[in-house]
Amino acid sequence: MNRPSTSIHGQWSSRWAFILAATGSAVGLGNIWKFPYITGENGGGAFVLVYLLCIACIGLPLMMAEVMIGRRGRQNPVNTIKSISKEEKKSPHWKFIAWIGLLAGFIILSYYSVIAGQAIAYVFRSFAGVFEGVTPDGAHNIYATLTSDPERLLAWHTVFIVCTMTVVARGVTGGLEKLVTFIMPALVAILLILVGFAANTGDYFTQGVEFLFSPDFSKITPEGVLTAMGHAFFTLSLGMGAIMVYGSYLPKNTSILKVSITIAIADTVIALLAGMAIFPLVFANGLSIGAGPGLIFETLPIAFGHMAGGALFGGMFFLLLVFAAWSSAISLIEPAIAWLVENKQVSRRRASVTAGFAVWLLGLLTVFSYNIGQHWILFGKTMFELLDYLTANIMLPLGGLFIAIFAGWTMSKKSTQEELAITSPIVYHGWLILIRYIAPAAVIIIFLNAIGLLG
Numbered sequence: 001m002n003r004p005s006t007s008i009h010g011q012w013s014s015r016w017a018f019i020l021a022a023t024g025s026a027v028g029l030g031n032i033w034k035f036p037y038i039t040g041e042n043g044g045g046a047f048v049l050v051y052l053l054c055i056a057c058i059g060l061p062l063m064m065a066e067v068m069i070g071r072r073g074r075q076n077p078v079n080t081i082k083s084i085s086k087e088e089k090k091s092p093h094w095k096f097i098a099w100i101g102l103l104a105g106f107i108i109l110s111y112y113s114v115i116a117g118q119a120i121a122y123v124f125r126s127f128a129g130v131f132e133g134v135t136p137d138g139a140h141n142i143y144a145t146l147t148s149d150p151e152r153l154l155a156w157h158t159v160f161i162v163c164t165m166t167v168v169a170r171g172v173t174g175g176l177e178k179l180v181t182f183i184m185p186a187l188v189a190i191l192l193i194l195v196g197f198a199a200n201t202g203d204y205f206t207q208g209v210e211f212l213f214s215p216d217f218s219k220i221t222p223e224g225v226l227t228a229m230g231h232a233f234f235t236l237s238l239g240m241g242a243i244m245v246y247g248s249y250l251p252k253n254t255s256i257l258k259v260s261i262t263i264a265i266a267d268t269v270i271a272l273l274a275g276m277a278i279f280p281l282v283f284a285n286g287l288s289i290g291a292g293p294g295l296i297f298e299t300l301p302i303a304f305g306h307m308a309g310g311a312l313f314g315g316m317f318f319l320l321l322v323f324a325a326w327s328s329a330i331s332l333i334e335p336a337i338a339w340l341v342e343n344k345q346v347s348r349r350r351a352s353v354t355a356g357f358a359v360w361l362l363g364l365l366t367v368f369s370y371n372i373g374q375h376w377i378l379f380g381k382t383m384f385e386l387l388d389y390l391t392a393n394i395m396l397p398l399g400g401l402f403i404a405i406f407a408g409w410t411m412s413k414k415s416t417q418e419e420l421a422i423t424s425p426i427v428y429h430g431w432l433i434l435i436r437y438i439a440p441a442a443v444i445i446i447f448l449n450a451i452g453l454l455g
């Protein structure tokens with residue numbers, strides 16, 4: 001199998017289109033929904049620091065590796081890795097890493113869609129003025145009422161999957177860039193308004209910001225470190241081939257270094273803004289910092305309920321969150337669709353319908369884990385927690401580990417140098433050290449530490 005010079009699925013119209021699409025993939029529920037609640041559960045500052053270190057030392061070099069591999073192979077992750085292995089005269093079995101990725105994306109989308117569905121429900125509640133003057137207890141009850149009703153969760157989950165698969169069926173290089181050009185600036189604007197609102201809480205703002213940024217290492221556990229690392233992968237869409245597939249649609253002469261840095265910074269800034277908007281509210285209203293996955297749904301309505309124009313801002317916020325989740329969801333399933341189209345010779349439409357249905361079905365586990373299936377516990381976790389843990393804390397870091405080894409050791413220096421085209425030898429060698437030694441060692445140490453092997 002030889003490497004094609006362009007992808008059969010099309011190409012981004014420009015470097016910007018790629019940056020936008022990849023940022024659209026990276027920025028999503030991970031930044032606004034997940035980052036705050038796991039930071040709350042894991043004690044704040046120290047957790048954030050570990051997360052930032054993971055972004056810089058593992059996430060960034062790995063993102064460059066994924067884009068590089070994708071652009072070199074120009075096919076779905078499975079075939080890309082197979083053809084690069086062949087060219088480097090290495091074992092074709094490396095393609096199994098792409099398989100872990102396809103599966104991870106599939107599982108993540110199944111629960112991602114249910115959470116995005118909750119955000120859709122909040123768009124309507126917000127515009128309808130349901131949050132006006134809401135108390136912390138009231139906000140809690142609104143969320144509990146939504147999640148305890150399997151039918152509603154199922155309905156919104158269905159809506160979200162249908163929207164996602166509709167875009168995927170049409171091919172992602174078309175409309176995605178336009179969507180993202182509009183949502184990213186708007187999302188940042190509303191987050192800034194929310195941070196402004198939080199800043200008015202005086203001392204609570206300081207308390208919230210300190211919680212986020214002043215590390216207290218006694219609060220972090222080995223399991224917390226694993227969660228921080230897993231989230232670095234999750235939030236940058238790494239470890240499963242999503243960025244690889246987007247890289248395969250990237251025009252030849254684009255600086256992989258620059259685009260990767262841009263995406264990582266944008267993603268991190270948005271997560272930190274979300275944290276700065278949410279934690280002061282948690283303290284100001286005496287809410288539980290470890291509230292878990294419901295955190296944004298129980299805190300932000302309080303802000304929207306007490307600010308001028310809150311119903312409108314709230315509605316817009318949740319709408320933007322849905323769009324951000326949408327542009328992420330597309331990238332979760334695109335590797336599998338590209339594989340179906342290339343290897344199984346089905347049309348994009350058929351592939352989207354089939355994959356969409358399967359993801360929808362798996363999503364039922366998450367829908368039910370909020371209500372009738374609350375008590376289906378395995379390894380001490382609900383079905384949703386289990387799927388989340390399995391993907392974010394295990395599969396993505398494992399996928400990332402293998403991708404790093406593949407890029408650093410299996411591919412020759414000649415190929416990586418040629419594909420990355422970094423002019424400064426220092427920067428190139430810095431990348432090589434990170435991808436060959438630092439990133440793999442960090443992943444392995446954090447894994448071993450979490451299972452207690454490093455005592």
Ligand code: TRP
Nearest residue numbers: 026028029030234235237242328
């Ligand atoms: N990064 C997205 C978020 O933060 C989620 C996501 C999209 C993702 N594509 C991915 C996570 C691929 C892991 C792998 O919401």
